[in-house]
Amino acid sequence: MLKRPVPHPALGALRLAVTVFLALHVFISAWLVATVDAAYTEGRPSPTEIHSLVAVDKDQTLIDIEIERATSFMLYSLSRDRGVEPVNQTSDAGADASSSSWTSEVDWLSVGRILVMASLMLLVVAEALVVLGIQRGAWYRFGSFMLVLLMFFIVFPTTYVMDLGSQDSTAQNSPGFDLEDSSFAHVTTDSARRVVWIGVELDASFSGYDLGLVAEENRTNVTAAPPLAGTSDAKSFISFESTFSVQYGKNLDVMFVLPLMWYALPGGKSAKVFTNEEE
Numbered sequence: 001m002l003k004r005p006v007p008h009p010a011l012g013a014l015r016l017a018v019t020v021f022l023a024l025h026v027f028i029s030a031w032l033v034a035t036v037d038a039a040y041t042e043g044r045p046s047p048t049e050i051h052s053l054v055a056v057d058k059d060q061t062l063i064d065i066e067i068e069r070a071t072s073f074m075l076y077s078l079s080r081d082r083g084v085e086p087v088n089q090t091s092d093a094g095a096d097a098s099s100s101s102w103t104s105e106v107d108w109l110s111v112g113r114i115l116v117m118a119s120l121m122l123l124v125v126a127e128a129l130v131v132l133g134i135q136r137g138a139w140y141r142f143g144s145f146m147l148v149l150l151m152f153f154i155v156f157p158t159t160y161v162m163d164l165g166s167q168d169s170t171a172q173n174s175p176g177f178d179l180e181d182s183s184f185a186h187v188t189t190d191s192a193r194r195v196v197w198i199g200v201e202l203d204a205s206f207s208g209y210d211l212g213l214v215a216e217e218n219r220t221n222v223t224a225a226p227p228l229a230g231t232s233d234a235k236s237f238i239s240f241e242s243t244f245s246v247q248y249g250k251n252l253d254v255m256f257v258l259p260l261m262w263y264a265l266p267g268g269k270s271a272k273v274f275t276n277e278e279e
Helices: 009-027 071-079 093-103 108-131 137-165 216-224 252-264 271-278
Strands: 032-042 049-056 061-068 184-196 199-210 237-248
Touching (some): 032 137, 108 137, 137 252, 184 237
Antiparallel strands (some): 032 049
């Protein structure tokens, strides 16, 4: 096991400089990255593929959406009847309107950004207190470090989700999002979640018969039972697969270097200084 260096004020100053550097490095990088890779695997919209990227940093939310082989999807959108009411859809318009008017008043993402920036500043201040030898400075540093992790990994993602719920997000205008608002019969869904490095991935699949592609006089029959293979109504079958990934910024894991640095770079007076003072 490596021997811990002898405490020295220069090491404390170096540790403070590294803390400031890491805090700035994390501050200017992306804090949250979400990606969606989706494809229509069966039906008229296939083989359209959708790739989207959302990156959230200290200033803004960057959104990039790319659609490949979109001709089939465009033809599908033009051919389906959008006047079909979604099956088993219930809503309270008054409640939705009041909820929307209330949540839109708060910019939750801005609140999350402020909290994250404040936690980073507290971390630097706490490290400075340790270097200056302030009593209980190490406890303040540990508490501020845990606060930074809390803000980055729990509070900020929560404010992002709350911000999405308080306004119409870009994802709602993305191809494939309106599947849940369309009228489908005999729907089958499946999902599997797995944890990745500082993030989570979700594999989801969706399939069903789009009543917007079924002749109006046949919709009752298709709703009651799946159409027979080879019939015109069977061509309304749609299958959709997607992988949704939410990961924290690639640079956030450098924060875990700080506890190692506390051990590897001990500040304070060296043993030689203590000896001279005692003499």
